[in-house]
Amino acid sequence: MALTAEQRDQAERRVRAAIDRLLAGQIPPGGACDVKTLAREAGISRAALYRTWGHLKDEFEQRRSTARAAGQQPDPREAQILRLRAHNQRLTSKLARTHTELAQLKERHQLALSALAAQDDELQRLRRQLTTISPTAPAGVVTLPRP
Template sequence: MALSQDQRDQTERRIRAAIDRLLAGQIPPGGACDVKTLAREAGISRASLYRTWGHLKDEFEQRRAAAWAAGHQPDPREARIARLRDLNQRLTSKLARTHTEFNQLKERHQLLLSVLAAKDNELQRLRRELGTFPAPGPDQGQGDNGHGRHPPAPALMSRQAQGRRPAGCPPGSSASMTAALIGLGKHRFSGQDQPRLGDYS
């Protein structure tokens, strides 16, 4: 049955109002921003929308495409799907980079282990070489004569002190020894040859 002009105008207004709601993000439960939901919101069948109101269907699809191109997603579910898809792509790229970095670190770890093993082998070789040297003997490093004894001290008195015993002092007496020590001190401070005590004994 053919529609009257008044019915056609009412139907067209319902379709345009439904288009505006869907593009504004007012998606009904269980619906989407698509032709099927548009026909249901306008109160007509999808076949009628395609057959009778095809120009409004085309207008709806063009406006929806323009909204998508502008970065606006009228359907919250589609927007959420788009966000999740973008997040999945970013996480996939990050996982690939992490896998690459892990392989690089693994190769570097193996290289460092090889270097460490080589250094350890070198250390063991040096220890073996050091073990072949003879141990120092007890007489090494104990003095110039090799026996740990210092060279004998020089004679304490020189022959310049001979004949300086006081008169009447026999050799070996206390007075003779005292005179010898006094003479020793004088010669020590005067820089002369030091007398030997044996000359007064």
């Protein structure tokens, strides 16, 4: 069924109004700043948008690309996704640094335990040496070797 000139004008006005709303960030629930939502908001089928009003679809995509290139995000969910991805990347790098620091701390801990074990062995050796020097000395009294 062919559209009258009045119907075509009304449909084109609805598509242009929907383009302006979507690019202004007025995204309907369950929609996005895309061609599918544009067709639904304009009250036409997506196929009709591609066939009959292809120039308006192209205009929408061009204006959306221009807005994105200028740093604007018409769809707040897309901006949120970008923020969350950046936040996730920061957290991932922070986690990697934390794992590296933890590995270094574990290594230092192991070195400190080894040093303490060596010092304990040295103390035990010195105590054994003291008892072999003067086994008859009372407890707590150390006899010094004579020069």
